[in-house]
Amino acid sequence: MSHTILVFDSGVGGLSVLQEIRQLLPGQHYHYLFDNARLPYGELGEAELIRGCVALIEPMVKQLNADIVVIACNTASTLVLPALRQCLSIPVVGVVPAIKPAAQLSQRHHIGLLATPGTVKREYTHELIRKFAGDCRVELFGSSELVMLAEQKMAGIPVSQLQLQKLLAPIAESALDVLVLGCTHFPMLKTELAQALGHGIALLDSGEAIARRVKELLPADLDTTKQETVAAYYTTATISDGLKQNLQQLGFTSVNKVS
Template identity: 50%
Template sequence: MNEKATILFFDSGVGGFSVYHEVLDLLPHHHYLYAFDNEMFPFSEKSEELVIQRTLAVCKKINERYPLDLIVIACNTASTVVLPALREYFDIPIVGTVPAIKPAAEISQTKHIGLLATKGTVKRAYVNDLIEKYASHCQIEKLGSTKLVEIAQDKIQGDSVDLLALKNELEIWAKKTDLDTVILGCTHFPLIKDEIQICLPQVKYFVDPGAAIAKRVAYLLDSIKVRSKKETKNLIFCTKHFSIENKFLQALKFRWGFEELVLLNLDE
């Protein structure tokens, strides 16, 4: 399609930038919005009901001002619970993010695979169903970590990565010598893939769904009619002020092409 579609990426934090990066590489000319619900970060510690409520509220609020053509829920935890509610409310394509279990099972040579995700994602029945469907012949290790999400969040905001804390989180897998594949089952984790690799040198393959999501977005855009052509400024939305806003925005202007940070008031 030649027209600029307005595409919203949503996460509780900045992990969704790993998905946005893949979509931007494939489709550089669209109008991009990114919303992170930092007031509720991290989603992995919240109830399913609250995650659904907040995701709907943020997406509805943004859609009122910027008519959306497609929404990417760039969060594994949210995607396991919010997609039906979003698809019931919106009549536009909704793209979720789920752990890349099928490609991991296909690529692993030892069939010993680690699923690295949030505490919320690893306990979802949806994930167990994916494992049963695509990886029943594999040994799947699950590790749910909030600490790794925080480390990735700090990195993209300009802080150094605490390798000692990272190593401690992954220590349980370090001696599993035939663990050759790790599924990065949280969108934050591709942001610290290099550091994870240092801690797990035996792992040959790190798998995340970013590239597949980009292809899915491109496919869906071919069959939609763009709702609004007025807005072209790429914006980031947050749900509460935070201490390093100026530093954060400068980094994102340079690295990701966003021009303004907007506080989203859900009570208005």
């Protein structure tokens, strides 16, 4: 039996998570909901963010008869999961910045977290650092500009490597050896980030771990041989032709505005 999996993000960043889940669990019914009308989430107030996410996700779960929801957004995951779990009876999976594996991987005991300003400031993030990276020096870097660069890339607009180098200069000049990509948008720029930072810094994200968690929460006898469904839903009035084309190239057969 195939299952219906709803993946949610503020923009295209969650596609990096969706890709990992699809690789691990082919043949399912995938629905990608992105709230691009309120992008970037890192700059929204907490109450507004929670209210808007629940108002979008709860009716979509009912409409699709979804079996599981993945909140593929670090900013939303730290805030929205309790509210969603209160109103939904299905599993809800969130994203946690890969602080723990980064601390284990670092040879220099010096790691960095690159995330949205909201995630960088949040107490939840600092608790993760205290819990899993107490023996490391941890540098925090907040950027909303990188979110928009990832959005532009998916819309078919080339990423300016010069702009990227300027944004990443504080990281490149530090002595850290592992950088956590604490926003699901950032793996979309992995090639460009690696080029800008050089080979001395390992880049870590949570995509594979989320995919494994989704697999754990679905029945063990999951059928992965069926025809896959991949549909997308956005909240702006329209999206660019470039983004539509890129979504089609990723296998989306349906791309529509949220009704």
